[in-house]
Amino acid sequence: MTAYQLDGMIKQPTRIQQKNTAAILEAALQVFSQHGFRGATLDQIADAAGLSKPNLLYYFPSKEAVHKTLLDGLLKTWLDPLRAMNPAGEPLAEIKSYVRRKLKLSRDFPRESRLFANEILQGAPRILDAISGDLKQLVDEKAAVIEAWIAQGRLARVPARHLLFSIWALTQHYADFDVQVRTILDKDHDPFAEAGDFLDVLFDRLLRAAPI
Amino acid sequence: MTAYQLDGMIKQPTRIQQKNTAAILEAALQVFSQHGFRGATLDQIADAAGLSKPNLLYYFPSKEAVHKTLLDGLLKTWLDPLRAMNPAGEPLAEIKSYVRRKLKLSRDFPRESRLFANEILQGAPRILDAISGDLKQLVDEKAAVIEAWIAQGRLARVPARHLLFSIWALTQHYADFDVQVRTILDKDHDPFAEAGDFLDVLFDRLLRAAPI
DNA sequence: ATTTTAGTTGACCGAATGGTCAGGTTGTGG
DNA sequence: CCACAACCTGACCATTCGGTCAACTAAAAT
Numbered sequence: 001m002t003a004y005q006l007d008g009m010i011k012q013p014t015r016i017q018q019k020n021t022a023a024i025l026e027a028a029l030q031v032f033s034q035h036g037f038r039g040a041t042l043d044q045i046a047d048a049a050g051l052s053k054p055n056l057l058y059y060f061p062s063k064e065a066v067h068k069t070l071l072d073g074l075l076k077t078w079l080d081p082l083r084a085m086n087p088a089g090e091p092l093a094e095i096k097s098y099v100r101r102k103l104k105l106s107r108d109f110p111r112e113s114r115l116f117a118n119e120i121l122q123g124a125p126r127i128l129d130a131i132s133g134d135l136k137q138l139v140d141e142k143a144a145v146i147e148a149w150i151a152q153g154r155l156a157r158v159p160a161r162h163l164l165f166s167i168w169a170l171t172q173h174y175a176d177f178d179v180q181v182r183t184i185l186d187k188d189h190d191p192f193a194e195a196g197d198f199l200d201v202l203f204d205r206l207l208r209a210a211p212i
Numbered sequence: 213m214t215a216y217q218l219d220g221m222i223k224q225p226t227r228i229q230q231k232n233t234a235a236i237l238e239a240a241l242q243v244f245s246q247h248g249f250r251g252a253t254l255d256q257i258a259d260a261a262g263l264s265k266p267n268l269l270y271y272f273p274s275k276e277a278v279h280k281t282l283l284d285g286l287l288k289t290w291l292d293p294l295r296a297m298n299p300a301g302e303p304l305a306e307i308k309s310y311v312r313r314k315l316k317l318s319r320d321f322p323r324e325s326r327l328f329a330n331e332i333l334q335g336a337p338r339i340l341d342a343i344s345g346d347l348k349q350l351v352d353e354k355a356a357v358i359e360a361w362i363a364q365g366r367l368a369r370v371p372a373r374h375l376l377f378s379i380w381a382l383t384q385h386y387a388d389f390d391v392q393v394r395t396i397l398d399k400d401h402d403p404f405a406e407a408g409d410f411l412d413v414l415f416d417r418l419l420r421a422a423p424i
Numbered sequence: 425a426t427t428t429t430a431g432t433t434g435a436c437c438g439a440a441t442g443g444t445c446a447g448g449t450t451g452t453g454g
Numbered sequence: 455c456c457a458c459a460a461c462c463t464g465a466c467c468a469t470t471c472g473g474t475c476a477a478c479t480a481a482a483a484t
C-alpha cells in the first residue's frame with residue numbers, strides 16, 4: 001500500500017505518517033528552494049529527510065507531487081497578509097501593516113520565498129492557474145480598495161497594482177537576495193531590522209496624501 | 213583540437229567560431245535563466261543552439277564553463293549603470309537616471325536578469341567572489357557618494373545601501389517576475405512604461421529633500 | 425593539389441536520475 | 455499471541471546526464 005490518497009487526502013492516520021511527511025516537506029523545501037524543480041533530486045530530498053528514496057515514494061507518488069504539495073501549502077500563507085488588509089481601516093496604517101507582515105514572512109520563511117521566486121522565474125508552469133485565479137482575484141479586490149482610498153484623498157495617487165508589486169519586490173528581495181544583501185551589508189548589520197525602518201519611511205513618503 | 217584556450221582567450225580566429233560561440237551563449241542564456249544551472253542540460257542548450265552536443269563541447273570544455281562565461285559577461289553589463297552615476301551631478305537626477313537605466317535593462321535583457329536572480333537564489337556559489345569583490349567595492353564607493361549628498365542636505369535622509377537595494381528590487385522585479393506582473397496587469401497594459409512612471413514618482417517622493 | 429588545420433558527429437561510457445517491486449520488518453487492534 | 459495493516463528497503467530498470475573519442479568532412483594555407 002501507499003500512504004497517499006489522491007482524493008483530497010482527508011485523514012492523516014498515524015503519527016509516524018505525520019512525522020515523515022513533515023520531514024519530507026521540510027527537506028524538499030530546502031532542496032527545491034535552492035535548486036529549483038529540475039535541479040532538485042529525489043535522492044537529495046530523501047537524504048535530507050533521513051529516509052530512503054523508496055520510502056519517500058511511499059508517502060508521495062512522485063517528485064512533482066512533493067513539489068505541488070509544497071506550493072499549494074505556500075500560496076495560502078503567502079496571500080494571507082494581503083487578505084488581512086482591512087478596507088475599513090486607516091489606509092496608510094493598513095498598507096504599512098501589510099508591508100511589515102510581508103517583511104516578517106521574508107525574515108521567518110526565506111526558503112518559502114525563494115521557492116516561490118524559483119517557480120515564477122521558470123514561468124510559473126506549475127502555479128499559473130493559482131496566479132491567474134486566486135491571486136489575480138484577490139489583487140483585483142484589494143486594488144479596488146486602494147483606489148477607493150485614493151479617490152477619497154486618504155492616500156496619495158499611485159497605481160494600485162504597481163504599489164502592490166513594489167511591496168512584494170521590496171520585501172521579498174531581502175529573502176530572495178539574502179546572500180547579496182548580507183555580503184554588501186557588513187557583518188554587524190541586521191538586514192531585516194534596517195529594512196523595516198527603511199520601508200516604513202519609504203511607504204510613508206510615497207503614500208502620505210499631500211496636505212490640502 | 214578544441215576551440216577554446218584556457219588563458220584569457222585572446223583571439224577569436226575564425227568567423228564560424230564567432231557565430232557558434234554566440235549561438236551557444238544565446239541558447240545557454242535561454243536555458244540557464246529558465247531552469248538554473250543544475251536544471252539545465254547540455255542537450256537542451258546544444259539543441260537550442262542548433263548544434264550537436266559534442267560540437268558544443270568543442271567550443272566550451274564543460275557545462276560549468278558555459279555558465280561561467282555567461283555570468284562573467286553579465287556582471288559588467290549589470291554594474292555599468294551604477295558606475296555611470298556621477299558624483300558631480302544633481303543628486304536626485306542622478307538617482308532617477310540610474311533607476312531608468314536599470315529598468316531599461318530589465319525590459320531589454322530580462323533573461324540576463326533572471327540568470328542573475330537564479331544564481332543569487334542558489335546562494336551565488338559561482339559568483340560570490342565577484343559580489344564580495346567588485347560589486348561590494350562599487351557599492352561602498354557609491355554609497356559614500358549618496359551619503360555625502362545626504363550630508364549636504366541635497367537628498368532626503370535614507371540608508372544608502374538600502375536605497376540601492378530598493379532600486380535593484382523594484383527594477384529587477386519587472387524582469388524576474390514578468391509572468392506574475394503580466395498575469396495581474398491586463399493585456400492592454402505595458403508593464404515597463406507604467407513602472408517607469410511609478411518608480412519616478414516613488415523615488416521623487418522618497419528622496420526629495422524636505423524644504424528647509 | 426596537397427597538406428594542415430578547423431569543424432563536426434555517431435557511437436559510446438560511467439554515473440545519476442525518477443520510479444518500481446517483491447519481500448521483509450515493525451507496529452497495532454483484537 | 456495472532457493477524458493484519460502500515461512501514462521500510464535492497465535490488466533493479468529504463469532513461470538521461472555530462473563528457474570522451476576516433477573518425478570524418480570542410481576550409482585554409484602552402
